[in-house]
Amino acid sequence: DTEVTQTPKHLVMGMTNKKSLKCEQHMGHRAMYWYKQKAKKPPELMFVYSYEKLSINESVPSRFSPECPNSSLLNLHLHALQPEDSALYLCASSRVGTRMSNQPQHFGDGTRLSIL
Amino acid sequence: RKEVEQDPGPFNVPEGATVAFNCTYSNSASQSFFWYRQDCRKEPKLLMSVYSSGNEDGRFTAQLNRASQYISLLIRDSKLSDSATYLCVVNIPPKFSGGYNKLIFGAGTRLAVHP
Numbered sequence: 211d212t213e214v215t216q217t218p219k220h221l222v223m224g225m226t227n228k229k230s231l232k233c234e235q236h237m238g239h240r241a242m243y244w245y246k247q248k249a250k251k252p253p254e255l256m257f258v259y260s261y262e263k264l265s266i267n268e269s270v271p272s273r274f275s276p277e278c279p280n281s282s283l284l285n286l287h288l289h290a291l292q293p294e295d296s297a298l299y300l301c302a303s304s305r306v307g308t309r310m311s312n313q314p315q316h317f318g319d320g321t322r323l324s325i326l
Numbered sequence: 327r328k329e330v331e332q333d334p335g336p337f338n339v340p341e342g343a344t345v346a347f348n349c350t351y352s353n354s355a356s357q358s359f360f361w362y363r364q365d366c367r368k369e370p371k372l373l374m375s376v377y378s379s380g381n382e383d384g385r386f387t388a389q390l391n392r393a394s395q396y397i398s399l400l401i402r403d404s405k406l407s408d409s410a411t412y413l414c415v416v417n418i419p420p421k422f423s424g425g426y427n428k429l430i431f432g433a434g435t436r437l438a439v440h441p
Contacts, residue, residue, distance in 0.1 A: 252413060315429065317370050322367075
C-alpha cells in the first residue's frame with residue numbers, strides 16, 4: 211500500500227469544467243511534488259513545494275494551479291484543460307534535501323485524467 | 327545529449343537469468359541517484375538509492391561509476407514478478423537547473439521475464 215494517497219483515481223472532465231486533484235501524506239515529509247506522465251514516457255516534473263511554499267514551477271500553463279494548504283496536503287486545481295492534458299498525474303513526497311542532493315521521493319498511485 | 331539516458335529495451339529474459347541495466351548521466355555534478363520500478367499503469371516505486379560504494383538489496387545490486395558517469399542495476403535470479411519498467415533517476419544540481427535541485431527521470435528500460 212502506498213503511503214501517499216491520491217484522489218480521485220480516475221477523472222473524466224470536459225474542457226470547461228473545474229476540478230481538483232488531491233494528495234495526502236502522513237510521513238512527515240516537507241517536500242511535495244506534482245508530476246505528469248504520458249503513456250510510455252517518464253514522469254515530468256510540474257511543481258515542487260518545500261515547507262508549504264512553491265519552490266519550482268516548471269513553466270506549467272496557468273490552467274493548472276497548485277495549492278499546499280498544510281504540510282500533509284497538496285492539491286492541483288484544474289480549469290479549462292485541453293485534450294493533450296490527458297495523462298496520469300502523480301503526487302510524490304520526500305524529506306527536504308540539501309542544496310546539492312535529494313532525498314528519494316515516494317509516489318502516490320496517481321489520478322488518471324481524461325479530457326473530453 | 328540527454329540528461330539521463332537508458333537503453334529502452336525490452337530485455338526479454340528467462341526466469342532465473344541475471345540481467346543488467348546501465349544508465350548514463352550528463353552532469354558530473356549530480357549527487358543523488360536512484361532506481362525506481364514502474365509496473366504498467368502504476369506509480370513508480372523506489373527500488374533502491376545508489377551509493378558511491380555500491381549497494382545490494384537481496385537479488386538487486388546497484389553500482390555507481392562517477393568517472394564514467396553511469397549507474398548500473400543488476401538483477402540476479404530473475405522472477406516473473408520482476409517484469410516492469412526500470413527508471414534511472416538522477417538529480418540536477420541548482421547551478422544547472424535554474425537555482426533548484428531537482429530529479430530527472432530516464433525514459434526507462436523495460437524488462438520482460440518469461441517462464
